[in-house]
Amino acid sequence: MIRFEHVSKRYADGTTAVDDLSFEVTAGELVTLVGPSGCGKTTTMKMVNRLIEPTSGRIYLDGEDISDIDPVRLRRRIGYVIQQVGLFPHKTVLENTATVPHLLGWKKGDSRKRAAELLDLVGLDPSVYGDRYPEQLSGGQRQRVGVARALAADPPVLLMDEPFGAVDPVVREHLQTEFLRLQQELHKTVLFVTHDIEEAVRLGDRIAVYGQGRIEQYDAPAAVLGAPATPYVADFVGSDRGLKRLSVTPIEEGDLEQPPVVRLEDPAESAAARMRAEEAGWAVVLDAAGHLHGWVGADHLTSGTVSDHARRMEAWLPVGASLKRAFSTMLQHDAGWIAVIDESGEGRFLGVLTPATLHEALRRSTAADARDISRAEVELESVSGV
Numbered sequence: 001m002i003r004f005e006h007v008s009k010r011y012a013d014g015t016t017a018v019d020d021l022s023f024e025v026t027a028g029e030l031v032t033l034v035g036p037s038g039c040g041k042t043t044t045m046k047m048v049n050r051l052i053e054p055t056s057g058r059i060y061l062d063g064e065d066i067s068d069i070d071p072v073r074l075r076r077r078i079g080y081v082i083q084q085v086g087l088f089p090h091k092t093v094l095e096n097t098a099t100v101p102h103l104l105g106w107k108k109g110d111s112r113k114r115a116a117e118l119l120d121l122v123g124l125d126p127s128v129y130g131d132r133y134p135e136q137l138s139g140g141q142r143q144r145v146g147v148a149r150a151l152a153a154d155p156p157v158l159l160m161d162e163p164f165g166a167v168d169p170v171v172r173e174h175l176q177t178e179f180l181r182l183q184q185e186l187h188k189t190v191l192f193v194t195h196d197i198e199e200a201v202r203l204g205d206r207i208a209v210y211g212q213g214r215i216e217q218y219d220a221p222a223a224v225l226g227a228p229a230t231p232y233v234a235d236f237v238g239s240d241r242g243l244k245r246l247s248v249t250p251i252e253e254g255d256l257e258q259p260p261v262v263r264l265e266d267p268a269e270s271a272a273a274r275m276r277a278e279e280a281g282w283a284v285v286l287d288a289a290g291h292l293h294g295w296v297g298a299d300h301l302t303s304g305t306v307s308d309h310a311r312r313m314e315a316w317l318p319v320g321a322s323l324k325r326a327f328s329t330m331l332q333h334d335a336g337w338i339a340v341i342d343e344s345g346e347g348r349f350l351g352v353l354t355p356a357t358l359h360e361a362l363r364r365s366t367a368a369d370a371r372d373i374s375r376a377e378v379e380l381e382s383v384s385g386v
């Protein structure tokens with residue numbers, strides 16, 4: 001979809017910003033460009049929409065050399081989101097979002113309708129926010145409008161230059177999650193610049209780790225974390241890369257423990273007897289439909305039915321969620337275990353994840369790399385679902 005062939009950029013003052021760069025982004029792929037300040041990420045990106053022209057080399061979009069495409073036409077095929085969103089202050093949120101359809105000559109009604117759909121898609125209710133002006137929004141909301149605006153004309157390619165860089169970490173994580181959800185729906189071809197390795201790992205199908213003007217490693221997140229290609233990459237991804245792996249390793253059914261399971265309607269005494277037989281101090285409680293209700297301690301089961309004593313359980317996750325989410329859910333709920341649910345299978349309870357099984361899952365993921373299993377076999381499906 002996007003292909004760089006021996007691309008270099010030297011600025012007039014002699015700075016070599018990008019040096020003989022060759023790489024390819026396939027259609028529907030989200031590639032993060034990560035590296036320290038001044039390593040050439042933004043230059044790379046701006047060459048794709050011809051805001052900057054390369055000194056040498058060629059860039060292809062869908063097989064077409066972009067130097068043969070009129071820049072204005074080219075940019076219609078490419079959405080662009082930057083950190084300082086650049087919304088027009090005197091235009092409403094709806095008008096800002098409708099900018100590109102408007103420029104493309106859409107009818108006013110059509111472009112406003114499209115803008116409203118897009119605002120909805122990025123989590124802003126158009127009836128609440130549509131008539132506001134940018135200064136009446138929070139930083140995170142402004143970034144969402146920026147994303148909606150870039151998507152308005154439905155371009156196949158999105159360039160995003162530190163789009164979430166200016167918001168606080170909590171909002172940032174929220175925006176990342178929403179963007180991943182959006183990307184699962186839209187399958188845009190995305191180049192995403194960040195200097196934050198965590199963000200690169202969380203979002204990227206592949207990561208390009210930049211050194212000075214060059215890509216040091218271009219690989220799937222687990223491979224970059226598990227097998228850094230050079231000492232520079234190892235240093236950049238950090239000594240805590242084991243921890244970072246948490247965000248690219250999904251919970252699998254095989255990781256789960258199977259505690260005793262009782263039903264809400266079970267008589268308390270028989271449930272207690274079963275737990276004693278399994279030497280378990282507690283059991284997971286399911287409702288009549290087999291959905292997770294909560295848990296119950298063996299000591300409480302003195303009379304009546306399980307439902308008289310059961311407590312609700314809020315700490316649960318769908319299978320396939322990342323181990324990082326599992327870990328933070330445990331901390332958030334101060335829970336020694338979390339329930340894992342099969343969301344696609346109507347919320348069927350699958351088992352529980354404990355700190356010990358979480359550790360095992362992390363070792364499984366590291367061992368996969370140590371055995372030099374090819375990237376394709378390291379489970380990465382959930383990278384886009386963390």
Ligand SMILES: Nc1ncnc2c1ncn2[C@@H]1O[C@H](COP(=O)(O)OP(=O)(O)OP(=O)(O)O)[C@@H](O)[C@H]1O
Nearest residue numbers: 011013015017036037038039040041042043044195
């Ligand atoms: N117009 C310019 N003229 C001269 N040098 C430039 C120009 N624009 C960028 N550079 C230099 O090119 C190098 C790469 O810049 P670029 O903006 O691509 O880096 P970056 O990786 O995006 O950095 P950051 O994360 O700080 O945005 C830097 O050394 C920068 O100073």
